[in-house]
Amino acid sequence: MSESLFADASKRLEQALKYANISEDAIERLKYPKTSLTVSIPVRMDNGSLRIFKGYRVRYDDTRGPGKGGVRYHPSVSLDEVQSLAFWMTFKCAAVNLPFGGAKGGVTVNPKELSRLELERLSRGYIDAIADFIGPDIDIPAPDVYTNPMIMGWYMDQYSIIHRQLTPAVVTGKPLSLGGSLGRDTATAAGAFYVIETLMPKFDQPAQNTTVAIQGFGNAGAHLATLLYNAGYKIVAVSDSKGGVYAKKGLDIPSIRRFKDTQKGLQAIYCEDSVCNVVEHEVLSNEDLLGLDVDLLIPAALENQITETNVHNIKAKYIFEVANGPTTSAADKILAEKGIYVFPDILVNAGGVTVSYFEWVQNRSGLYWTLEEVNQRLKQKMVEETLKIWQIKQEFSINLRTAAYVHALNRLGEALSAKGTRDYYLGS
Known part of the structure; x- marks a missing residue:
């Protein structure tokens, strides 16, 4: 993965900033991830050997709510890639008005080369390493490339073992039998x-x-x-x-x-x-x-x-x-x-994180929705935000990508400014 991936991702903001209502303080805050974690995950392989895998978790911004983002298992996973994905998640959650910030995780591994037992050891080891970094009110992982409901179930179970209490809301994209939501897989x-x-x-x-x-x-x-x-x-x-x-x-x-x-x-x-x-x-x-x-x-x-x-x-x-x-x-x-x-x-692609939000809400309330309710809420959310972004595109005669970032930046700027900006403290 090129070291310039994050720099390239950041360029998406240049055009949008011309049209967004956002303070200089907020822009400065959004230039950097809030926190990044790199871990080593020791895994005992089926043949008795020990292998060490690199893992990452980045929480880019949590101004609007807990960090939210998937975990991918792929040979090309790097800190630069994970940071870029967490950056995109920050704007994705704001664009569709979810009460989440942006986060992402990953492990540098080719999961196709692991047995199922090795995959489970790796997954539980990853949670052992980042358990203090995540939580239902801090940062909530989900599936991504080459991770699935089974792996999310291992995540939730391992986190619950560590904290000695059942905590389904710590992870989304889980199997239905472990608190997952209908409609999350699609x-x-x-x-x-x-x-x-x-x-x-x-x-x-x-x-x-x-x-x-x-x-x-x-x-x-x-x-x-x-x-x-x-x-x-x-x-x-x-x-x-x-x-x-x-x-x-x-x-x-x-x-x-x-x-x-x-x-x-x-x-x-x-x-x-x-x-x-x-x-x-x-x-x-x-x-x-x-x-x-x-x-x-x-x-x-x-x-x-x-x-x-x-x-x-x-x-x-x-x-x-x-x-x-x-x-x-x-x-x-x-x-x-x-x-x-x-x-x-x-x-x-914001439908995935939207239904992840629905799953998180259901886990915390203990009230679970039908597939029809999930799809109805998803359609309402996606259509509503799509039309708002289309309206911004028409208003400023800009492309859809810039319009989506303007939409997200306005919401992020409002939340960041609510904590105080230079203009506020100078009384201007």
């Missing part, structure tokens, strides 16, 4: 779908005439593909970490999902009951997928996928960022010059 995809459905009519882009390519067929990407497919969009390409498939006539998403669940790979197939037939398709790389001539391009994998190097290959009309930070600031400028609309991650 929340990121559902939130993105509501944003797409809210904005596409403004461009006279009906679903049945819209082609879609999705980079990243993990939890968020696969669920979003299903939602779009069921709504009539034509999904022509999907990819995972090993590569992708493309069919101009469109892909049968339910069949592809069933195939991946059983075979752990992608194949363009059509299944009717138990009979599956391979359909004509092209095999393509993740890079090739980004350059397809489609209406909607949805990066749903990792950050820094669209850069100065490949941005000139982008042909899509609209980009919806389901991944965190998939587009660099330099690429953003070129996309704007090409007339390509980019709908930013801090809005598009």
Whole structure:
């Protein structure tokens, strides 16, 4: 991970500050993370050897509430990456008006190389190391890349053992049987779908005439593909970490999902009951997928996928960022010059943290909601904040990313100023 990732992430604020109502004191506070933690996690491997893994947790800002953010397990995890993700989470929570600050965590590991027992030891060891750094009123972890409800259950259990009391609200994204929320597993995809459905009519882009390519067929990407497919969009390409498939006539998403669940790979197939037939398709790389001539391009994998190097290959009309930070600031400028609309991650993928908030509320109240209630509240939140950000875009004639940051900055600035600023203390 480049050391400049955080510096690049910070550039998102430059344009937004011209339009935001925020004090110099607040701007200064937002330049730096509140606190960062780096830990070593010793894990006894199945063969008896001892390995040490590096772990991180960054709480960027907690002015509006406890830190909130996922934990990812990935070989490229670094402090710079985690700090950048915590920065984005700060603005994401403010953009959709959640009473949270921004945080993020990670462990530098390839989880695919670990046995299930080793994965559990690593996960419990991570919580042992950061237990004093998190809590229901301090910082609340959640799933991210290569972490899942089972791992969140281990987190909650280990934290509860350490503190000698059951504490379900310390972690979100847990299994339902351990206090998880209905709808959390599909929340990121559902939130993105509501944003797409809210904005596409403004461009006279009906679903049945819209082609879609999705980079990243993990939890968020696969669920979003299903939602779009069921709504009539034509999904022509999907990819995972090993590569992708493309069919101009469109892909049968339910069949592809069933195939991946059983075979752990992608194949363009059509299944009717138990009979599956391979359909004509092209095999393509993740890079090739980004350059397809489609209406909607949805990066749903990792950050820094669209850069100065490949941005000139982008042909899509609209980009919806389901991944965190998939587009660099330099690429953003070129996309704007090409007339390509980019709908930013801090809005598009905010469904996950929104339902994480719902789970936290349910854990603290002891009152649990139905799936219908969760989805209704999520849709209301996503549509409401999307329309507010669209209004800011129209008012100042700026792009959607800048408008989203303006929206978030205004809320953060108000909270930070409530604690006192230079103007207040000088009586001006």
